[in-house]
Structure formats: C-alpha cells, structure tokens
Amino acid sequence: MQEPTFLILAALAAQPLHGYGIVQSVLDLSSGEVALRPGTLYGALDRLAEQGLIAVDREEAVEGRLRRYYRLSDSGAGALRVEVGRLRQRAEAAEEQLRQRPGIVPGLPMIINTGGLR
Amino acid sequence: MTTSDWPQADPTLERAYKRLLRAYPSGYRRRHEREIVTTLLEMAEPGQQRPARADVWHLLASGVRQRFRLPAGRPLAWVFAVLALLIGGALGAAAGSWAATRTFAGVPDAAAGQALQRQIVGSPGIENHYHADSGSPWWDETAWHDTQVQGFGGWDPEQARQNLAADGWQLGEITHPPGKSATMDENGNTVELRTESNAFLAERDGVTLDIQGWTTEMYGSVTISMYPSGNAALLPLVVLGMLAGMAAGWLAAAALIQRARQGAPGRARLAVALGTLTVLALALPAVAFYGNVMRAFRYAGNDDPVFTVHSALRPGPYWPFGPEWLNLALAGAGLVLLVALVLTARVRPAPAAETQTVTS
Numbered sequence: 001m002q003e004p005t006f007l008i009l010a011a012l013a014a015q016p017l018h019g020y021g022i023v024q025s026v027l028d029l030s031s032g033e034v035a036l037r038p039g040t041l042y043g044a045l046d047r048l049a050e051q052g053l054i055a056v057d058r059e060e061a062v063e064g065r066l067r068r069y070y071r072l073s074d075s076g077a078g079a080l081r082v083e084v085g086r087l088r089q090r091a092e093a094a095e096e097q098l099r100q101r102p103g104i105v106p107g108l109p110m111i112i113n114t115g116g117l118r
Numbered sequence: 119m120t121t122s123d124w125p126q127a128d129p130t131l132e133r134a135y136k137r138l139l140r141a142y143p144s145g146y147r148r149r150h151e152r153e154i155v156t157t158l159l160e161m162a163e164p165g166q167q168r169p170a171r172a173d174v175w176h177l178l179a180s181g182v183r184q185r186f187r188l189p190a191g192r193p194l195a196w197v198f199a200v201l202a203l204l205i206g207g208a209l210g211a212a213a214g215s216w217a218a219t220r221t222f223a224g225v226p227d228a229a230a231g232q233a234l235q236r237q238i239v240g241s242p243g244i245e246n247h248y249h250a251d252s253g254s255p256w257w258d259e260t261a262w263h264d265t266q267v268q269g270f271g272g273w274d275p276e277q278a279r280q281n282l283a284a285d286g287w288q289l290g291e292i293t294h295p296p297g298k299s300a301t302m303d304e305n306g307n308t309v310e311l312r313t314e315s316n317a318f319l320a321e322r323d324g325v326t327l328d329i330q331g332w333t334t335e336m337y338g339s340v341t342i343s344m345y346p347s348g349n350a351a352l353l354p355l356v357v358l359g360m361l362a363g364m365a366a367g368w369l370a371a372a373a374l375i376q377r378a379r380q381g382a383p384g385r386a387r388l389a390v391a392l393g394t395l396t397v398l399a400l401a402l403p404a405v406a407f408y409g410n411v412m413r414a415f416r417y418a419g420n421d422d423p424v425f426t427v428h429s430a431l432r433p434g435p436y437w438p439f440g441p442e443w444l445n446l447a448l449a450g451a452g453l454v455l456l457v458a459l460v461l462t463a464r465v466r467p468a469p470a471a472e473t474q475t476v477t478s
Contacts, residue, residue: 019157037173038157039180042150043187050190065124065159066152 001083007034008044009053009072009080016057018067019045045070053079125159128167132159138174141181145376188372195375201397202371203364208404210363211411214355215427219258222346222424223324225250231263231344237285238278238329239340243267255406255436255445256413257423260345267338273331275316282320287327290319290421299334311335319421321347328421348424356414356427377463385462392459399452402437403445406430 001009004026011017011025022045023036036044048054053076057069072080135158139151158173169177188195226234231248239246246265253259267273279289299311311334320327328343378389410427417425431449433442441447 019153020160023157023161037176037180038154038161039176039183041157042154043180043184046146046150046184047190061152062124064152065156067156068153 001079003030004034004036004040005044005048006080006083006087008036008041008048009076009083012054012070012072013077013080016069016071018060018069020067022070048076052076125156125162127159127162128165130167131162131169134169135159135177138169138177139181141178141185143181143185143373143376145373145380146184185369186372188375189379192375195371198375198393198397199368199371201401202367204367205397205400205404206367206370207360207364208407208411209400210366211356211360212407212428212430213363214357214359215352215410215414215429217359218349218352218355219346219424219426219428221351222258222348225259225261225346226325226344227261231261231342234327234342234344235263235265237281238327238342239265239267239273240277240281241267243272243340253423253429253432255430255432255434256410257425257429258346260343260423262344263342265340265342267331267333267340269335269338270314270333272333272338273316273340275318275329275331278329279318282327285322287320287322290321292316292318295330297332299332324349326421345423352424352426353414353418356411360411374459374463381463389459389462392455392462396452396455396459399448399455403430403449403452406436406445 007026007029008022010029011022017025019038019041023038023041026034026036045054049056049070052073054070055073057071059069060067132155135155136151139147139154142150158169188199228248228250232246235246235248236242243265244267246263248263249261251260251262265273275292279292283289293316295315295317297313297315299313300308301311303309314333315331317328317330320329324347326345326347328345329340330343331340332338374389374393378386381389407427407430410425410430413425414427430436431446433446435442436445
C-alpha cells in the first residue's frame, strides 16, 4: 500500500471527511510531510471506492459547490489494520536491527575495534 | 450547518479550474467536477485569481492519466484494453500507410504507358497491350505494358536506355536474368532456343519502370512494369500511425469500460458481448496489418513495388483459408460492431448519492 493511500484510509478511520478535510487530515497525520494535491486525492478516492475500501457517506451542496463525504468501509478498516500491523512489524524489525548495531552501547562511549586489542 | 465555511472564490479562478478539468474524461467530470472544484477553491490562497503553475500541470497530468486509467480489480478490463491497444495499433499503422501512399506518384495510365512503350521499344511491335493491376494484399496498384517483338532484332535495349536517359530517367545497371526458351521440332522433340535476356530499372518523378526483354531468333517480348517508387514518408507514418492507434485504442477501451460500468447492468452485458465480437472480428485483419508492417520494413528500399500495410484489405490470397475478401469483410463487420458498441456505451449515469442542500 502506497503512503498516500495509507494516509487517506487512516484519515477516514475516525470519521467521514470531504476532499479538503482529507487533505488537512493527511497533512496532520504525516506531520506536514504529505500534502495531497487534488488530482492525486481524487484519483486515489476513485480507486479506493472501486476496491470497496471506502464509500460515499453523504453529500452537501450549496451554490454550485459540492462536498462529498467519504467513509471507511469495513473492508477498508480491515485493509488499514493489516497495513498498520505490517508497518509495525517492519518498524520493530528495524528497531531490533539498530539495537544490534555494533559499537553502540546505550550510556557508554563508542567502542572502536582497531583490530589491535585482543 | 451554514454556508459560512464554504469557499468564496474569485469567479475567474473557478472558471480556470473548470477549464483545466476538461483534461479529465467527461464521465469523470460529471461525477467529480463540482467536488474537485470545491476542494481546489478551499485549498486556494485568499485572493488568488489564477491557478498556480504547478497546479495547472498537475491537473492536466492527472486528467490525462485518468483517461488512460482502467477500473481496479478488473482483469478482464485489462485484457480488453490490451487487445484494443493492439488492434488500434494495427488500424493506425494501416491509416498511416494509406496516408503515406497519398504522397506517392500515381501509376502511369494507359496513355502514359503507351508513350513509354514507344520510348522503350521504338515500335508498336507485333502487338502491345497496357494492363492495370489493382494490386495485391501486400502492395498497391501497378501497371505493365507488354509488347510482342520479332526475334533478336525486335528490341534494342541500348537504344531504349539512351531514349530514357535523354528523357531524364535515372537508369539502373543492365542485367541478363538466366532463362531458357524451347520449341518442339517436327518429331516432337524439345529443342532449346538461344535466348537473350535484358533487364534494367528506370526511375523518374517517383515512378519506377522495371523493364525486361526476352528474345529468341523468332520471337520476343518486352514487359514494362510500372509502379510508384515510394518515398521516405511511408515507414515514419506507419510507426506514427501505429503509436497513435495504440493510444487511441487504449483510451477508447478505457472510456468504454468506464461508461459501461456506469450504465445499467443489462447494457453493460450487451457492451461486453459487443466488445468481444468487435475484438474477434478485427483480430484477423489486425494480424494481417501487422504482417504487412513487418513486410514494409523488411522490403523497404527494394526495387519491387512498395509494400504497404493497408493493402491487406485488398481482396487476394492473404490467408491460405477463407475467401479472398475475408480481411475486408471482417474489418467492415468490426467497424460496424464498434459503432454499435459506442452507441451502447453512451449512457449517462444517474447521480449515485443522496445530496443535502446546506442553508445559510
């Protein structure tokens, strides 16, 4: 799952949102790193709706403007949960790798193996 | 709920966004234009009057990408789109080939053929005839002029070359193709005759003459084959046509699939059936076109008549099976089915979701 897709699903997990609401939520969730552009957003929403991961919740219209609210479907929530688990596993594995990095002992200065000390 | 938090934008900006959204397919615009414009206006800076340059390119690129996009999780849609791409490429290559031949010189008509006969043979001979050939499934129209002459003195190839050169024709080397002539004596035995053969090419104003003379002591014939020399436009136009046809095929398939999905289930099933029949009808002509593309490249620059792609529609023994007009009939049937498919898929979708109006 690509990062924008993951973030859109995450944004919709808590409540139904319209396009601009999703953009803002994704910006918050990514600490300002992912600013979705409308073309990307609606391309993703179309695809996710086709896959049944999201659905249109309701629409609001005023003076020619339209806000369409999208909600996470049950299968979307399931897919998000699976992706969260996968990412958590990856993060834990990476953390473990970092713990095993030679020469780094928390609280102690770095030990440099020069090859001369045996 | 109030209208106070709804975007109040400059009408110029709104119109500019709507213009940019024309890059999207019409069906997609019908479903999403208002909400995308609303989102774009909500994202706009206060007082902004025209879209940012980055937004312009982004929307144009997104719209074009959307036109090529197929629905997710529909493997049959991919199969249909790939077949449409291949068939579109074949039709495009044929169209490019046809367009290129419009720039070729015409085949000399009977009067011009007669004038050439006089120039090359020097006399009417025993008899002479002009023949127009409507071409074959591999090349376009040609013509030839036959002259029966009397014996070794009946034709002087050197004189013919001098006459042609004086008239501005570029001449190829003279060759002597191997061949034999024979007759039967009074006892029924085959007697080989001394045979002279002379052949050369001449080219002027985009027309090639392939001149061959065969003479024995008693009898001879001179054949002048006449055909367009072709030009450098053919292969580039074939390739350009093929690429444009591929893109058009994919785009058409993507649009038809999306429209069929938006329509009623009955219409969608009809569209699938018509799409399948269209692909089946156009498959064989498309293979024939691709075969001719290979020939056009393989024999490019040869001294023979120019191999063209669209010639596959000309009746002839292209396939070792079926009638000679098989490619033409299938292509015609395929195009009729395609029109029916387009008409079937032209259904405007009904609005899907319930919309509530916000009051101020």
